[in-house]
Amino acid sequence: MKLQLEKSDGLNTFTAYGDGYVSVNGIRHSCNLAVLPERLIPDWTLATFETLSVGDFELLASLDAEIVLLGTGRVLRFPSPDLLRPLVRAQKGLEVMDLPAACRTYNVLMGEGRKVAVGLLLV
Template identity: 70%
Template sequence: MKLQIAQTEGWNVFTAYGEGYVSVNAIRHTRNLVVLPDRLIPDWTQSTFETLSVADFEFLATLDTEIILLGTGNQLRFPPPELMRPLMQARKGLEVMDIQAVCRTYNVLISEGRKVAASLIFS
């Protein structure tokens, strides 16, 4: 059986990442960002990881996705459970990772046709 990765042409994909930045379709971003296959939401929150609020997660719950990947900077950090309640109520999956892992996972999931969003916190 021959397997082929689905085409991602016309979709937002991560093309690079490094210390303090990611590139989406070869455009560099250094501030908090949500990446969806068909659009970008720059500065989706002004929060740092330590100041994330329920409102930040309420916004993520409104996105037309099945799963949200939360990139918590260069290290894996889990937000308090009470912040994730809006996603649970909206029946959205949440995976928490460092930003580099989010970039790789997001690209794989959209190539599979999944409805995914990558939300990145740079601080």
């Protein structure tokens, strides 16, 4: 599905998504990635949902964001509370959603000028 934004001012925005891919600023990505308005982290993790580790969440917790979104792919799945400890310690909000919802929510929050990051599981 293509997403249309009014204006992005050169910041990272999702322009499309589908099975196994997202497009950021018109560039297609098919690996797990983390996205912030001014930064893109390809291969944020090599894990699948089942193999996510505390280290994956430590990286998300270290990002300059007040709220972190986790896109779990086509299906909404919630990670184990043990994995979320780095985000709790860093006092970061976390919202878990499927990939399409994570892309749309990121675009809205980014457009509002919020400090947001999203980690997407595409594999």
